[in-house]
Amino acid sequence: MIWEDIMKTVAKALLGAVSMLAVTVAAPAMAEPKAEVLHYWTSGGEAKAVQALQEAFKARGGTWVDAPVAGGGGDAQAAVLRARVLAGDPPAAVQIKGPNIQEWAEAGALGDLNAVAEAQNWDKVLPETIQNIVxxxxQYVAVPVNVHRVDWIWANPEVLAKVGADVPTTWDEFNETAEKLKAAGIIPLAHGGQPWQDATVFETVVLGVGGIDFYQKALVDLDMEALGSDTMVKVFDQMRKMRGYVDPDFPGRDWNLATAMVMRGEAAMQIMGDWAKGEFAAAGLEPGKDYICASTPSDGGYLLNSDSFAMFNVSGDDNVEGQALLAELILGTDFQETFNLYKGSIPARTDVPRGEFDACAIKSMDDMVSAAEGGTLMGSMAHEIAQAGAIRGAFIDVVTAHFNSDMSSTEATEKLVKSIKLAM
Incomplete structure (x- = not known):
């Protein structure tokens, strides 16, 4: 994360550097492309995906300098990036997302990708919500790699069949099904008691209970009336019910272990982004047969988490040329297909061939297009698209405190308003 005080320091440090360099990605260059790429995709399908990009870059005559920083959440990478920029030695391309992109751009740290964007017609192939992120x-200052949908229910059909239930399509149905499962001695909801997981469930409940307009006002616009409303009380009421549907051993559990509970039939459902699909796939399970993917109850909403690479101001024609080539490759249809098949996500652009993608991915693609057209495609708060830094932290602190205590919904709502005001 990039905190406000650090960004002020960064902005000051960049004033002289940026004016001296006056370099943009769009500048003409004859040098061989080169790029140092800072990222935190270091394991599994993520590592394979980065390797695919590296090979494509080298095949076009580029020199790739790999700079991985372990740590799935990216906090370690963020610290490295801040130190590099302050030292006047930024990497050419950095994996960042959401408001962090805007903050680095505001500090004058990012280059201009408009030439590549115009050549590839990015405005025509990217949904407006994703355009606004990058x-x-x-002006384009970053290139989106993928889209992860956050508001998924992953369900075991055999377990649901034991109580004669289908995947719920409303929160009332969810509660009714969960009560039947509890009565049958089955864990209704597999969950890991980590703050970001609590926040993931919370934002899907906000979307479903409050609706699109409420989600926009409360989690994106930070409208105090919405944050302190009776609707938010109802959201926390539903969260209290959700707390009763998890098993006693949930505290500290990693998300993939919760997914495994659904796979083994120990629990009926999990609410988690589509990175969970990779666990099912690794176990050789098939969507629609061995497991079900369905959106959480809402009025057609879609919560997205999107990774991007931002191109930082660098010196040297070789680095500038490398940034342009990277941007071209990342949003090309070939790499968008290859990368997202490895990653379990879907392409950021809407015109990538679908033949190799599974049923869950195709549903996600269809739903994203529909949500984009209907104005219901929303950025995730929990995953640093709608909010980041102190604001996101304030949400998570209150949500987790409520989920792990007997705090009333009214008290949680009041605390949320106070915490967001303090964080703004």
Whole structure:
């Protein structure tokens, strides 16, 4: 994360550097492309995906300098990036997302990708919501790699059949099914008691209980009336019910272990982003047969988490040329297909061939297009698209405190308003 005080320091440090370099990605260059790439995709399908990009870059004559930083959440990488920028030695391309992109752009740290964007017609192939993530002041400063949908239910059909239930389509149905499962001695909801997982469930409940407009006002616009409303009380009421549907051993459990509970039939459902699909796939399970993927109850909403690479201001024609080549490759249809098949996500662009993608991915693609057209495609708060830094932290602190105590819904709502005001 990039905190406000650090960004002020970064902005000051960059003033001289940026004016001296006056370099943008769009500048003409004859040098061989080169790029140092800072990222935190270091294991499993993520590592394979990065390797695919590296090979494509080298095949085009580029020199790739790999700079991985272990740590799935990216906090370790963020610390490395801040130190590099402050030292006047930023990497060419950095994996960052959401408001962090806007903050680095505001500090004057990012280059201009408009030439590549115009050549590839990014405005035509990217949904507006995704464009807004990677643009600053109307200019492209980063390139999106993928889209992860957050608001998924992953369910074991055999377990649901034991109580004669289907995957619920409303929160009332969810509660009714969960009560039947509890009565049958089955864990209704596999969950890991980690703050970000609590926040993931919370934002799907906000979307489903409050609706699109409420989600926009409360989690994106930070409207105090919405945050302190009776609707938010109802959201916390539903969260209290959700707390009763998890098993006693949930505290500290990693998300993939919760997914395994669904696979083994120990629990009926899990609410988690589509990175969970990789666990099912690794176990050789088939969607629609061995497990079910369905959106959490809502009025057609879609919560997205999207990874991007931002191109930082660098010196040297070889680095500038490398950034342009990277941007071209990352949003090309070939790499968008290859990368997202490895990653378990879906392409950021909407025109990638679908033949190799599974049923869950195709549903996600269809739903994303529909949500984009209907104005219901929303950025995830829990995963640093709608909010980041102190604001996101304030949400998570209150949500987790409520989920792990007997705090009333009214008290949680009041605490949320106070915490967000303090964080703004």
């Amino acid at each position: 643009k600053y002041d109307g």
